[in-house]
Amino acid sequence: MNDTSIAQKQLIALKKKLDTAIESRSLLEDDFNLQSNLLIQFISKLTLISKGIDLELDNRLAELRTLFTKSAPIGDISDKISAISKLLQQHSITNEKNIRQMHEQFNQAGQSLQKINGLPDNLRRDLRALLAKTKDNKDALIQYIPLLSQLLTLYDHALNTKTSLPTKGLLQPPALKPAVQKPLSEIELTPFDTSLLEKISISLSSLPLSKEHTNDLLAIKKKLMTDQSSDEVLHHLIEIFDVIVADFKDEQSSAKNFLTHLSATLTTVQSAVRETIDSHHSTQLTHDKINKKLQLQLTEMTGSVEKALSLNQVKEDINEKLLFISKTLEQKSKFEQYSHKQLAEKLDEMSAKVELLEKQSKIFDEKLAIQQQKSMQDALTKLANRAAFDDYFAKSMVRFHHKPFGLALVVMDIDDFKSINDTYGHTAGDKTLQVIANTIVKNVSKGVFVGRYGGEEFVLIYSNVKQEALLTELNNLNKCIASLPFKFKDTKVSITLSIGAAHVGSEDNIHTVFERADQAMYKAKKQGKNQVIYST
Numbered sequence: 001m002n003d004t005s006i007a008q009k010q011l012i013a014l015k016k017k018l019d020t021a022i023e024s025r026s027l028l029e030d031d032f033n034l035q036s037n038l039l040i041q042f043i044s045k046l047t048l049i050s051k052g053i054d055l056e057l058d059n060r061l062a063e064l065r066t067l068f069t070k071s072a073p074i075g076d077i078s079d080k081i082s083a084i085s086k087l088l089q090q091h092s093i094t095n096e097k098n099i100r101q102m103h104e105q106f107n108q109a110g111q112s113l114q115k116i117n118g119l120p121d122n123l124r125r126d127l128r129a130l131l132a133k134t135k136d137n138k139d140a141l142i143q144y145i146p147l148l149s150q151l152l153t154l155y156d157h158a159l160n161t162k163t164s165l166p167t168k169g170l171l172q173p174p175a176l177k178p179a180v181q182k183p184l185s186e187i188e189l190t191p192f193d194t195s196l197l198e199k200i201s202i203s204l205s206s207l208p209l210s211k212e213h214t215n216d217l218l219a220i221k222k223k224l225m226t227d228q229s230s231d232e233v234l235h236h237l238i239e240i241f242d243v244i245v246a247d248f249k250d251e252q253s254s255a256k257n258f259l260t261h262l263s264a265t266l267t268t269v270q271s272a273v274r275e276t277i278d279s280h281h282s283t284q285l286t287h288d289k290i291n292k293k294l295q296l297q298l299t300e301m302t303g304s305v306e307k308a309l310s311l312n313q314v315k316e317d318i319n320e321k322l323l324f325i326s327k328t329l330e331q332k333s334k335f336e337q338y339s340h341k342q343l344a345e346k347l348d349e350m351s352a353k354v355e356l357l358e359k360q361s362k363i364f365d366e367k368l369a370i371q372q373q374k375s376m377q378d379a380l381t382k383l384a385n386r387a388a389f390d391d392y393f394a395k396s397m398v399r400f401h402h403k404p405f406g407l408a409l410v411v412m413d414i415d416d417f418k419s420i421n422d423t424y425g426h427t428a429g430d431k432t433l434q435v436i437a438n439t440i441v442k443n444v445s446k447g448v449f450v451g452r453y454g455g456e457e458f459v460l461i462y463s464n465v466k467q468e469a470l471l472t473e474l475n476n477l478n479k480c481i482a483s484l485p486f487k488f489k490d491t492k493v494s495i496t497l498s499i500g501a502a503h504v505g506s507e508d509n510i511h512t513v514f515e516r517a518d519q520a521m522y523k524a525k526k527q528g529k530n531q532v533i534y535s536t
């Protein structure tokens with residue numbers, strides 16, 4: 001083989017190597033271009049998402065994109081990326097702060113809405129469900145948007161029910177339009193808003209007044225529901241204030257009387273005790289005197305015996321001294337009788353006073369107990385009220401978490417109760433509430449807590465019940481209520497309940513279990529009312 005052919009062979013081999021290197025380089029270039037494109041696309045998307053959040057971030061992302069498009073040196077790209085990372089880190093901290101703030105604002109606004117009196121039950125229920133959904137912080141601000149929209153809808157409903165908005169919270173109440181001055185005759189003839197009257201009437205039912213004043217209030221309540229011109233309503237409202245003030249004054253003067261009696265009796269008992277102590281002192285002194293006299297007489301007698309010269313003289317002396325001693329003893333016995341009698345009289349007097357004091361305290365204790373019972377009792381149905389329910393349920397939950405037992409909560413709501421009020425009047429509505437309350441009490445097992453949660457909603461707490469037994473009892477109760485022979489204005493009316501029930505589980509707290517029972521009741525309403533739904 002000559003030199004030329006060797007060189008040619010080497011040339012061919014070199015060309016092959018060169019071709020392979022070019023191919024690899026173009027593959028690498030394709031790969032790099034693909035990755036760059038992907039990165040550029042990613043940066044573009046990131047730019048779109050973060051657009052408007054921060055101008056500096058916008059600019060830096062645009063610069064990074066240009067660096068990639070120009071295939072700039074990796075050092076420049078890496079510097080840009082680290083600056084962007086720092087910015088994003090700051091944003092993440094601000095974002096977390098914003099989420100926390102939004103969470104607080106959201107809940108504050110929800111709770112402010114909850115505090116408004118007279119919200120319709122379904123609105124209140126929806127609000128409770130919404131607040132339960134936002135109990136924990138969300139991961140992103142964006143998740144609050146649908147929740148905020150729901151909250152705004154609830155505020156809108158609340159506004160439409162014409163209740164006043166709270167002054168604090170997410171939304172401020174809209175500025176009121178200046179009232180237009182109407183002619184006096186027109187004002188007097190304007191009928192009063194009946195829903196407002198209903199609310200006043202419901203609040204009146206829960207006032208814990210004395211029996212006499214409660215009857216007065218009931219009479220005014222009746223008039224309030226029939227006379228509805230502004231003038232008449234105003235007059236009845238003043239009457240109501242008068243009754244409340246009179247009850248308050250009675251209560252105050254009865255407490256004052258008791259305290260005056262108590263103070264007088266205490267003073268007499270105190271002076272009797274002081275007198276007894278004084279007389280005990282003087283008795284003691286007299287006793288000591290007599291004892292000393294006796295001692296002296298005995299010593300004298302011993303001395304005269306020792307000094308006597310004859311037996312006759314001893315006899316005479318002793319006789320004389322014994323006479324003195326017997327007189328002193330007689331004096332001592334009389335004195336003792338007298339002081340015993342005096343002490344007994346004083347003790348009798350004192351025990352009579354203490355007895356009186358005990359009687360007065362007992363009366364006051366009973367009054368306090370009645371007052372306390374009233375504050376835990378619903379005035380209309382005489383069932384336990386919401387405060388009593390909260391207290392009982394909280395205690396039951398504590399017991400349950402200490403040692404689990406068959407604890408179940410039931411929420412009941414009268415179906416279409418508004419139409420009873422609207423068609424047959426508020427008094428018929430009140431009567432219905434009373435009859436239903438009595439029927440519930442009569443038809444549930446012994447030991448079940450029965451309370452009026454508010455409006456036409458009742459709650460039961462079972463302390464030891466299994467699911468099957470609970471459902472049997474609730475279904476029977478439901479049938480019993482549905483078959484009650486209500487008759488208003490000669491029309492037979494059937495009234496039904498929607499019932500939701502749930503057992504307490506180890507993970508539950510007061511709110512979660514109430515929510516489940518309430519949701520079950522709501523489901524019963526949605527599925528056609530007059531039924532029991534158990535939440536598993």
Ligand SMILES: Nc1nc2c(ncn2[C@@H]2O[C@H](COP(=O)(O)OP(=O)(O)OP(=O)(O)O)[C@@H](O)[C@H]2O)c(=O)[nH]1
Pocket residue numbers: 120121122198202205380413414415416417418419421425426427428429430433454455456525
């Ligand atoms: N008479 C009377 N009515 C009351 C009392 N408390 C609440 N209400 C009325 O109960 C009604 C409840 O109405 P809604 O919340 O619309 O419920 P509903 O008509 O029962 O409808 P559903 O719950 O969907 O079956 C309102 O008209 C309240 O005024 C009360 O103490 N006495």
